[in-house]
Amino acid sequence: MSLFKIIRENKYDKFINEFSEKDLTLTDSQKYNLLMVSIFEGAKEISFFLIDKGIDLNYQDKKGQTVLHHLAIYYDKHILIKILGNDIDINISDNYGNQALWSAVFNDKGFGKRTEMVKLLIDYGADPNHINNVNKSPIEISQIAGYKEVYKIMSESIS
Structure with a gap:
């Protein structure tokens, strides 16, 4: 049975x-790694295990997104804090120029669902003024959208 199926x-x-240990670099057909899939599936214990084993937290899938981008959708405070306490580049941009902060703002949708994540990302150095490929920053998007x-x-x- 594949590890992805087990997750x-x-x-x-x-x-x-x-x-x-060699499984730390496994990816599926979408180029998601084991940690990304464990987050999608809510397999929290497996997520913590993979982080502790040293999975590459800066790994980018085929859209250029990191685990932080995915946590903006599948938010889990405990996993986010664990990741931020490790060696991670918080300012990696995906193929659209969006960093994790932009993804968190977008997924807040004005309901205050990602305020904690936004604050944590900023506390760890995320830039609210970072411009993406369509010349929009997280702070600008939040203002335009009324978040x-x-x-x-x-x-x-x-x-």
Whole structure:
């Protein structure tokens, strides 16, 4: 059974038994690595295990997105904090020029669902003024879209 299937079934013990260090570089057909898939599937124990084993936190999938970009969608505070405590480049841009902060702002959707993530990313050095490939920054998008809570966090961070 593939490790990706084991993750999708969220079978931690089976994953541990089947896993070897060489598996840290495995990717699926979408070029998602094991950590990304464990986050998609809510397999939190497996996510922590992979982080502890030293999976590449700066790895980019075929869209250029890192695990931080994916956490903007599949948010988990505990995984985010664990990742931020490791060697990660918080300012990697995807194929569209979006960094993780932009993804977090976009996925907030004005409901305050990603305020904690936005604050943490800024605390760790994310740039609210970073311009993507269509000349929009996270702070600009939040203002245009009326995402008041995340806009306030970002504007206070640069004043």
